[in-house]
Amino acid sequence: MSVHTLIDLPELTRLLRECAGEEEGVDLDGDVLDTVFMELGYDSLALLQVVGIIQRDHGIELDEDAVAEAETPRALLDVVNSAARAERIAA
Amino acid sequence: MTAQAVVTGLGVVAPNGLGTEEYWAATLAGTSGLGPVTRFDAGSYPSRIAGEVPDFVPEEHIPSRLLPQTDHMTRLALAAADWAVEDAAVDPAALDEYGMGVVTAASGGGVEYGQRELQQLWSRGKEYVSAYQSFAWFYAVNTGQISIRHKMRGPSGVLVTEQAGGLDTLGHARRHVRHGIPLVVSGGVDGALCPWGWVAQISTGRLSTADDPDRAYLPFTDQASGYVPGEGGAVLLVEDAEAAKARGAERIYGEIAGYAATFDPRPGSGRPPGLRRAVEEALADARVTAAEVDVVFADAAGVPELDRAEADALTEVFGPYGVPVTAPKTMTGRLFGGGASLDVATALLSLRDGVVPPTANVTAPADGCALDLVTGSAREAPLRTALVLARGYGGFNAAMVVRRV
Helix, strand or coil, rough: CCCCCCCCCHHHHHHHHHHHCCCCCCCCCCCCCCCCEEEECCCCHHHHHHHHHHHHHHHCCCCHHHHHHHHCHHHHHHHHHHHHHHHHHHH | CCCCCEEEEEEEEEEEEEEECHHHHHCCCCCCCCCCCCCCCCCCCCCCEEECCCCHHHHHHCCHHHHCCHHHHHHHHHHHHHHHHHCCCCHHCCHHHEEEEEEECCCCCCCCHHHHHHHHHHHHHHHHHHCCCCCCCCCCCHHHHHHHHHCCCCCCEECCCCCCHHHHHHHHHHHHHHHHCCCCEEEEECCCCCHHHHHHHCCCCCCCCCCCCCCCCCCCCCCCCCCCCEEEEEEEEEHHHHHHHHHHCCCCCCEEEEEEECCCCCCCCCCCCCCCHHHHHHHHHHHCCCCHHHEEEEECCCCCHHHHHHHHHHHHHCCCCCCCEEEEEEECCCCCHHHHHHHHHHHHHHHHHHHEEEEEECCCCCCCCCCCCEEECCCCCCCCCCEEEEECCCCCCEEEEECCC
């Protein structure tokens, strides 16, 4: 994990599994970076739960609209990691 | 002509049996599922006996996606619904999704889940409360989860009338069928075996405080000292008889022939309770006379004055010792919204096999209780018509007539 990355894909899939389970027939360990969350079996509530835990455990605040627009793991990781970088710069 | 509502599938989760046939075999044998509470430490509470569903491993029945968002009783309900659909050999994907409704009974929703999340809120803060709390503890949660799982988008709802709910929900399912909905998943599976649910039950003053599971719930006897709460219930697939025939349904357990609900007058009014009127109206609705009823599944509160009121109502309608009466819930405890649905499932199995299960642990009714109570062992008899009674705390009464077709 680079110093500029708060969480990576394996960490995100771990959180998704822990918070919202795993849809049958979906391989979360496969190439899912650009697969939309709905296809992975995760609805907005599942993401609300995951995002809530990321904010809580890392003490960061994420922009609600940006989170809502993030439809894939890559997009969500981008929202999380750029928020973390912005906070570090501000600090 | 009014559509005929028939039951084509059963799914049972009960303290004395997981799955319909396991439950039925245990019930006919008089095997009780009551025992000391193990789901939480009940040692400091005045009541310590419950009917817990044993050997239910959620991971074996529930997809992992649903585990973080479901209360224990919702998991039981989802399993029972799966079994009912399977039992009816119906393929929901092949039917019009707006022609299938879901109507269940509830008493408090996902109380155990709710307690856990409220404890997180108070002790650690809102960041520790699950997002799924938003619906997991909701009264209508079982209806919603069953509807989503089987893609049933027809008229749906939840009935909350405490222990009468298990009949009211089936009465409501019949109403939907009569309004042209071909299939309704109905019934109740309920439970709240956690401190929050426990104290809510204790506050009614009707819980048994006996510590011997075989002496704790003895309805209609001189030793009656309250009831034992349990968890579980039954999901029933209710269909329009013509629609069931059209899709080639192989088995029809019976018809929901009559149903009525009444409400007790306010305490101190001097007017009689509403149970007898519910019985009479359900019989009239089914167009059967008292003499045509072959067996009664009693509400069996286990509280002396309530037992007396029920025995009086039955004696007034059927005459002294006029009809066999049984209370298999002595083997499961009272299951809140689930109990009366389980009684209807049990009544349908009785009709199927021509045998009345016993009232467990009861040897003889109290003096002055003129009921032909089926005790000791199951009683074989040719059965065509059964009456099921249920009362909910707060004045709810319901009666349902089911008939072999």
